[in-house]
Amino acid sequence: MADRTSSAEVSRRGRAGRLAPALDDVDARIVDELRRDGRMSVRTLAERVNISRTNAHSRMERLVSSGVITGFHARVDPVKAGLGTAAFIGLRIEQDTWREVSRRLATVEGVERVALVAGDFDMVVLVRTEDNLSLRSLVFDHIQSLPGVRSCHSWLIFDELEPAP
Template sequence: MESNTTVQMDDVDRRILAELTRDGRMSVSVVAENVHISRAHAYARISRLTSTGVLTKFTALVDPVKAGLKSSAYVTLKVSQHVWRELREELRAIPEVAHIALVGGDFDVILLVRAEDNQGLRRVIFDTLQSMPGVLDTQTFLIFEDLDTR
C-alpha cells in the first residue's frame, strides 16, 4: 500500500489504536475486552491495521533520564537544497538522534537529540551535525523538562 494512502477506519479501529497506544504490550484478549468486541474480531482488526501500515511498530517508551540520557535538545537544521534523501540516512545512523522530522518554516529539519551528558550533546551537534555536507546552519534548544502526554 502507498505510504500516503489514507486507510478507512471506524470507531472500533480508533478505540483499538487508543488501547495499543496506551499500552503496546496489551494482549489481543485485553484489547478485545476493553473495546467490547470478540478476540477474533480484535485480532483481525489489528492484523488489518498492521498490514495497511496504520500500525507501524510496537515499542516501549523509555524515561531518558532514568536510562542515563541526561542531556536532551531539539536541534534545527537548515540544509542545502536536494540533500534531504542522503542526509536523512546519515541522521538515522546517529545513535543519539531519537526523532527526525522534515518541516516547513525557518528551518528544514528538526531533531530530538538525547545524550548521556552535555559533552556528548556537544559532540553530536558540533562534531557530527555541523560537519555534515549540506548542513548550512544549526540551532539548539535545550530541554529542561520532558513531559509524556500519553
C-alpha cells in the same frame, strides 16, 4: 466539480496531507487502547473494545498489515536510561540534500527523531545524550559536519511532558 471529501476523511489525514485509511469506530478504539498499552493481550483488548477475540485479532492484524499500526515499542525513560541531556537541533541545509542528510542523521547515535519542516529551518532533530559534553560532540562532530548541513541552532530541553494517550 465539487470536492466530495467528507469532514471525517479530512480529519484523518495521513503523511504529507494524503488521506489515511478510513478507520471505523471499532478500529479507532483498538488503536486508542493499544496506544495506552501495546502489551495487552488480545483477550483484554477484545474485552475493552467489546468484540470477540477472533474479531480483535483479525482487526489488529489488518491494522498492522495496512500500516496503520507500525509497531509495538517500549517507552523508555531517557534519564533513567542514562540520557539526561536532550535538545532540539534546527538545521539549515543545502537545497535538494534533505534525503541524504536525513539518511545520514538516521545513522548518528543519539539522534532520536528527524523532521523536515517549513519555516526558518529546513529540519528539526531531537537528540539525546548523556551530558552536555556529549551533546557538544554530537552537534559539532557528527551533525554540523555532515555534507549538506549549512548551519545548526540548538535548543536545550529542560523538561519534557508527555501527553496522555
